[in-house]
Amino acid sequence: MGKVLCFGEILLRYSMGGNFPQQQDMVAYIGGAESNVALALAKWKIPVAYCTAIPDHFLSNTIITYYQQMGVDTNTIIKSGERIGAYYLNQGADVKNAGVIYDRKHSSFSELKTLSINWEEVFEGVSWFHFTAISPALNANIAALCEEALVIATKKGIIISLDLNYREKLWKYGLEPIDVMPKLATYAHVIMGNIWAAEKMLGIAINPKLIGSGSDSDLVEHAKNTSEEILAKYPNCNTVANTFRFNEQESVKYFAVLYQQGNMYKSKTLFAAKPIDKVGTGDCFMAGLIYGILHKQERQRTVEFAARAAYQKLFIKGDATTSEAEEIEKLIHHE
Secondary structure: OOEEEEEOOOEEEEEEOOOOOOOOOEEEEEEOHHHHHHHHHHHOOOOEEEEOEEOOOHHHHHHHHHHHHHOOEOOOOEEOOOOOEEEEOOOOOOOOOOOOEEEOOOOOOOOOOOOOOOHHHHOOOEEEEEEEOOHHHOOHHHHHHHHHHHHHHHHOOOEEEEEOOOOHHHOOOOOOHHHHHHHHHOOOOEEEEOHHHHHHHHOOOOOHHHHHHOOHHHHHHHHHHHHHHHHHHOOOOOEEEEEEEEEEOOEEEEEEEEEEOOEEEEOOOEEEEOOOOOOOHHHHHHHHHHHHHHOOOOHHHHHHHHHHHHHHHOOOOOOOOOOOHHHHHHHHHOO
16 A cells, blocks of 8 residues: 655644633644644554645654654655744634634745645655645645646556635635636545535535435435536546535534445434534545545445544544544444
């Protein structure tokens, strides 16, 4: 099994406690969607490397040491620029929350350009390349850099996965997601997201009748239609996954579906009472999807594992999961 390479910006997430600033209870977590995927895969004993850019100082070195301890290959991390990107979010809130504050301009990663990475070296020993729609949301240079990586990965026969993370507050450089993402999606073999992100980024229309009912069966039907349209528009793609997470007062309802070879596979619908941290659930699902595909699991087992991994993340503080693969499997079997 070759390595999975995750490409994207490392972030520091600052979360304020309920009594901030009267109590100085702001906590920092290592974050970033692609980082979360890398850390989950490493936890589950999948060979994984992380490609990002950070400054050359003691904090960066401390973070790199942490990744190494977690089992992530850090040889593809670039030392450049002067700052690590950050975002601010109240503890327990979702990154799609209107209150999220991004502080990513002039970060080391955001200042990368085409030809700044030796992809031939970075892709050495890599069989899977994962990126998300968050990176091309930063600026035109990063969008071009993503395409540069995708072209070379394709020539090398590397499997490519794309998470259609939509972050409205990041698309501020004159282009809309629909102007950028369809071109990048043409390279992907595995596309994950949800029906609303597919509309925003790939122009696949939402059917008001199906989403209006709110029933699981109608949402699954919509996901099937969306998946079929993605496969029709993007011939390289062979697998589409959609997640559904709904906040219901103090609880969360969660399920996911996987579409492959004309068949739809739905996970069990899970309910989380009083979740602790909603950040990183989608990343955890993506990692679970990669894990299942690499292990050649049956498709139903793959979607159940990925969904349960995402669900467990709701009860873990921080951006990345700490659940073992064996723990997730046991929870599935004991239901």
